[in-house]
Amino acid sequence: MLVVSSCLAGLKVRYNGSHSLHSVIERLVIEGKAITICPELLSGFSTPREPAEIIGGNGQDVLNGKARVVEKSGRDVTDMYLDGAEKTLELVKQYKATAVILKEYSPSCGSTKIYNGDFDGSLISGDGVTSALLRKHGIEVYSERNMNQLLESMTP
Ligand code: SF4
Secondary structure, three states: OEEEEHHHHOOOOOOOOOOOOOHHHHHHHHOOOEEEEOHHHHOOOOOOOOOEEEEOOOHHHHHOOOOEEEEOOOOEOHHHHHHHHHHHHHHHHHOOOOEEEEOOEOOOOOOOEEEOOOOOOOEEEOOOHHHHHHHHOOOEEEEOOOOHHHHHHHOO
């Protein structure tokens, strides 16, 4: 079983009320090979919500207390992002998922690049808070941009 970002499966859970539908991910869910999660909704956010970015580092730094997650208007939402990451980890364990495919660039789900904290669309290398926590617990994290490697290895 795989765990995938809800927005990649077409659910309108992004901060602005949109989705990031990817047809391959949608098919995995329809075929019963993947279940959807949204760390931000798990932590109590609703849709739509304010955009947030990691200030001062990446998800790994947030886990280490060296960076924070902050909404565009300035509210510190670090604790909610950590809570969403913990709840996602519990679900991944519960479903005995072998890997996850999460939406690139998100402060929760990004796995190779995230926004830089200036809310100007610039990217930096690094992962989001949920991806960082999952990796810390030995779970393989892929995105919609590099999932082919994973999917090819699953093909019988
Ligand atoms: Fe939810 Fe992750 Fe998609 Fe953001 S990127 S809407 S946290 S599933």
